[in-house]
Amino acid sequence: MTLLPPDLDPELVDRIVNTKGGSLSVKMGIEFLELSAERSVARMPVEGNQQVIGLLHGGAHVVLGESLGSISAAIHAGPGRYAVGIEINATHSRSVTEGWVTGTCTALQLGRTLCTHEIVNTDEQGRRLSTIRITNLLRDQ
Template sequence: MSLPEWAVGIRSALDNKMGLELIEVGPRRTRGRVPIEGNTQPFGLWHGGASCVVAETLASLSAYAEVGPQGRAFGVDINATHHRPGTSGWVHGEATALHIGGRLGSWEVVLTDDTGERICTARVTCALVRPRS
């Protein structure tokens, strides 16, 4: 596990509801996983909205890792393509930086099932509010 000190135990009410587990947090890459059970649509399949929540959470944590504890970061755009349904087990997410600039950063987030099959690909753009010197 590779979590910076500030990320150890960081939780939101939505993270708790979804059962998000962080594995690694950094500006260039952030990884986590979420159980499919409890995060499905009425027909028992992984919910596409859950994919968007996980994608934005992982990208936003990467953005926060970039600006540091005195900065702020938040999502301003998300695009998600749902490739296949998830039915059981876990959804694994990895946010990888595509570009980190002065005020904006973009991350590709790939969500896979336990077998490594891609469930969703998302692109998330975050505002980067760096601390004043």
């Protein structure tokens, strides 16, 4: 079950929850656990998202981070607005070969036109695997 703020736009909730944040998130096996503009959490299996030597692919870390950051930015943008990613970076600190990775997204700046989130991906023991930062531009529809 995904925890959502009660005042979320129903159309946004439908897009996030019913489509699981988009087809790439579905293909990666991402499960959204908590979603808000200030803090979001999701998890992703290592299995199926590995590079040829068995490590979780670095791009998979970024997909988890961008999924969380973009959804959090869209929630902050609110009805009649949307978020567009304009910058993302990642630092990989530790590898993982099995289990689940949890991404915790925290807002660094929530403005009218820009917002920035930091996502920390951890393994099942709580060890930091990667740190992703994303900045989204907020636009009117």
